[in-house]
Amino acid sequence: MSQNGDESEEVQLPPVLKASVHDVRYFAALLRGVNFVNRATVTITKTGFVVVVEEARTLLATAYIFADIFDEYTYNSESPAAPQDSQNSEPEEENNSAFEIPLNTLIECLNIFGTAGSSGSAASGGAATGKYKKWKRAGDDSDQEGDDGDAHGRRSSNGKGGNKSIDHYFGNTADKGTGMRMTYAGSGFPLTLLIAEDAAGPTTTCEITTYEAEANLQLPFEPDRMVLKIILKSSWLRDALSELDPSCDKLTFIGNPPPAVVNGKERQQPRLANGTPMLRIQAAGTFGSTEMDYPNDRDVLETFECTRPVTFSYRFGHISRTLRALQSSTKTSLRIDDEGLLSLQFLMPSPKAKAEAAADAFIEFRCLPLDDELV
């Protein structure tokens, strides 16, 4: 409960992280996008936090969650204020704190009222909550003053205290979703979540044990080694991946330079004249193989940069991990470097069309290629 925050204040240590948001759906959608391995490393920085998940030392998924998706975000670096905790900090980034957390548990906690929805977008998220049975909250105006004083007081701290009464007078037409306040007191403390369906409803407090972070796989992507860069609507890639037979074990991306770019190189010209596609996604499975060819059409591939013919294969099981993030994203950037390291970035549209040009959060997957010699 709130005692955690009080205790830390008593020992003169502000919590490392205090974040609150009035609607958890977007936050939950971002976490869900990387939720394929339960143990996630969370790194907290001043500008937001980064959730990293890795699988088989090959696939690295990172969700970048920026501070401005929260209504309130306060980060107090552990290291200067509490030097005794410095062993927890990342050696190379002194100012950040990191911990590991069971990601699935965190998402389940956020969805404890069944209101975190499965979709990040505002429209479908709202529809999902609409179906859900709400806690009764009308007609108990007199009772709630005492019960909800606590929650109300907490709400007012983030400058939205007035909303509650207005909501009441307007019959809750503005669906605010489930609000959340997250506190992390520092290394060794649990991550404390206070979740309220709305100001008048019940609140729940979850404490999730955190673990000390271990070093993650590092797969740096050097932009100057990039050989293929494609930006396309996520729906194209999503449809392509979902159409593939699940029995496929290998997925190959084939890129060919567009004709305009390769004027100097004659050897590609005859092949392109034959209709070699710009981008081909190829998969082979038990019952056959599948190829999907995408032409150089602005409606399909918004950006296509390819310096030389590229063929790299990846394990389909790894690529299909991206599907959940892909489903809630709008645009995908697909990059491959000269050694085949694949970087897939999914732009996750923010539900609130903020006037300020806040950067949308995104999820990045990096995947090592299969060794063609061995396959």
Next chain:
Amino acid sequence: MQATLDASALKPFTRALACLSRYGEDLAIYATPDSVSLSTTNSSKSAYSRFKYGRQFFSKYSVTSGSNEDEEVAVSGQLLTKSLLSILRHRTVEKSVERCELSIVNGGAQDADDEDQDGLESKLIVRLHCKHGVVKTHRLLLLTLTSFLAPGVSDAVNESHLTVGPRAIRDMIEHFPVPKGVRSDPQLIWNFGESEVEVKSFESSLDSKGRMQLSTELSISAEEFDLYDVYSTPTTIAFHLREFNATIAFAESMSLALEIRFTDPAAPLFIDVEGDNADTLFVISTSQVPGAPMPSQVSTNPKKREREETPRDFARIKKPMKAVQATDAVSFAQADRSARSQSTSRTAASSMPPPPVPDRSFRSQNDETFEAQMTPVPSRVREPLFLPASSQPLSQLSAADEQIIRDTGLGIEDMDADELAMMLEGEGEEVAFDTGSQVSTRPKVETEDDVDMEFEPTQSSDDQSRGFQPLFED
């Protein structure tokens, strides 16, 4: 084979595949210059479904002969229905596909497309041309056709005809809940009377696990049917719902009426759904209902016919389950041709009424397994092929055996072939000789038929071992 479907034809084609996938796992494709037929048989071979699309159904259609110069240009293959269906049924297909090309590339054939010539396997290539010039190519491995079951056309005189809209028949059937679960497959008993049809749940399908202790009975006026022509009025048949429901769902999605034909209990039920450029046939085996009245003509028992018919039908009960699978497309084509050419000459032989069912057979009727009741092999439709073995103790005996039993005067007419063989012991050879000699008196056309129909062990050798068969097969 190359066939092109436009967006409007793709939908019924996908629906047909969805229906086929509910009948059986393996889809057999058989393409001739005039039509493509897609067929499947369920695992117990009690139901069969075939969709035949004329070339007009496709916007482009051609069949070119493969590598070997065969006079009959036909392409065939077999694959899992689900793998093709999952491609065509994908939700993005409906939105974005403008054209779908299906082509079959034979293994080893030199193909113009340089990517298609690798490997020796035949492939079904599904090429989806989507909006914005996106092309999706799926290559599915095509296996050699291992079994090609094709029931002939039933035109027996005692056939009953019903025509009913899919909506009306679904309204009848939806009163019979199908329990959830893959295993459950309830049966319904249909009693076609003078002016009413009674439908009720089959008792034996209720209490496998003590679940679904609900017995429903429904009477419908015959006026619900658009055409109601039942040969002999109380006719009672029973059949399983699973495949029947698939047929109804297809007919409903296409808004086409079902034409139902059946003859006797235990003879298969035929359902035709006629659509534009498509000829759809469903065959579902039926079973006799314990205690139900038999059509009158079955109970006539002239001794002459029994001598010939009974042994042959017994052979069919046992044999087709194994023998029918070893068919390849070429021999099917030959069988198909010969069946067509001989259909007139066979009429005499095959219009013989079904074998007599001894009255006492009914008491063991409950033991019958429906697996023993199968879809017929080609051209053998008119006889009830699937009389349950256990229900006919005497029929397993050759006429000579029966005579022996009767001659003994021991009052052991109930004895079955096992017991008789035990009793006769050393005399078995003599019995076999007797039966064999009867075979030679059979009309010639019959024997040829049987050879065509893939009973590799010829009929006469079967007959010679008749007296001992239960010893081998049980």
